[in-house]
Amino acid sequence: MEFNPIIVKFVYAAIVVVVIMTLCAYAVLAERKISSWIQGRVGPNRTALPIIGGIPLLGPFLTRLGIFQPLPDGLKFLFKEDVVPGHVNKVYFIMAPILSLVPALTTVAVVPFGQFVTKTGEVIPLVLANVNVGLLFLFAVSSLGVYGVVLAGWSSNSKYPFLGGIRASAQMISYELAMGVSVLPVLLWVNAPGKEGTMNLFDIAQAQNGFWFAMWMPLSAIIFLVCLFAETNRLPFDMAESETELVSGFHTEYSSFKFGLFFVGEYAHMIIGSCVFTLLFLGGWNPLPFVTLETLGMDKGILGAALSVGIFLGKMCAMMFLFMWVRWTLPRFRYDQVMRLGWSILLPLSIANLIAYALIIFYLDTAL
């Protein structure tokens, strides 16, 4: 039975967006729970839905885990009063939260979530847009997310959001460079001579059927990870928000649903960042280094596809946990420290790393 490919894509897009939004909601819950556990608290443990919460044993257990918490959290954003202060530039003020969420959801298009192997052995990537410039597209669009922050800071027309916006843009410029340079060794290795050149995230993930890139390019992985933290404005790099210095930075003047969009945008960025790190350095959907689903003989059909998506999402959740774990461990950097780290440590380091790996890969490709 043949489906219209456009309809299939629509269905897949709907699924992806729903999954990403659900993940965002539960990432917020996970953040609250993890922070409370690290701080010796219990965290959200009261919200119960009428029927499910009433099931003996399971209901109280889920309530205690706070499983139902995202729903009232979201409703709160919808029903609170939406204040637009008189001194703001209304057009940009309303545009900013949308601009910060849209790039995060757009980048999802090029992120593959798994593979589907047909009976004949043909490998189909589970991705919305299997474009050849995947990684480049992703970098380009995800950087646009900073416009939301900068615009919010500027259009709020008050000093703390303004400072937050300025910091966000400076930080973005500083870390984007090191981030871009740090993935070049990966691309050098994937685009070996004699092969067709590619920046497709699916191909990069498939190339890690042996060593994962995090294992033999650890420095690249670390630099990329640090830059990822900076790009997503997470602690210890949350210069744009830094609530102890700037009230709450760029979204000080925002309330209700507009604030909710920023909030979801931040977590969507985190999720996409985790996905990209998993694809680039943690072997995508390969269960273990040197072990692929094919060697296990479990790569065929729907089951194989579900397994690959499961492994991928598992790794992504582990990355999300790392994001939260770091947030509740490290204090915020000072602004000048952030700049120094970006320009005088990470950038030279990533360039040196690139040169070193260029030589190594040249040696491996020619001498062996």
Next chain:
Amino acid sequence: MSIVIKRKPLTLMEKLYLPEIARGLSTTFRKLWEKPVTLEYPEQRPTIPEGYRGVPTLVKDPEGREKCVSCQLCEFVCPPKAIRITPGSIPEDSDYAHVEKAPQEFDIDMLRCIYCGMCQEVCPEEAIWLQNQFSMSGYTRGEMVNNKEKLYELGGTLPDEHFKWRKKKESAEKGGGHH
């Protein structure tokens, strides 16, 4: 005298920063599994230390007699004037007619009370006690005024087998002087 603590120069490992981050992460990871130190308040209550001064209450003696004789000393001593007593007499046919007086109304305005405990200190009958209850809440100002009924409900019985007034009565009947 001020003490100057010299900041130690960082070692190489500390300057690399990443090992120290790993150390911090391991600390928080251990904390992740530890039991919460918080109290889940409405269900779990803190243990109240001895001598705690909570909400002032009125008590009865083990025979069920209200100890207050409405001398109004607490009313006079109360710094924020939270106590208001309307004295009344004990009916002639009561067992305790010789006590003569009991409060007809006894109101403590908990919006005024400062929990100083002077009422308890001044009471000659040991009838008013600041007990363990620490939270008072209500929707109206009226609800925050504890009347006599509420005060006895909160106070309960003081298990003190002294029975001063019974002894007074007995010694008076036997023609003796003071007990």
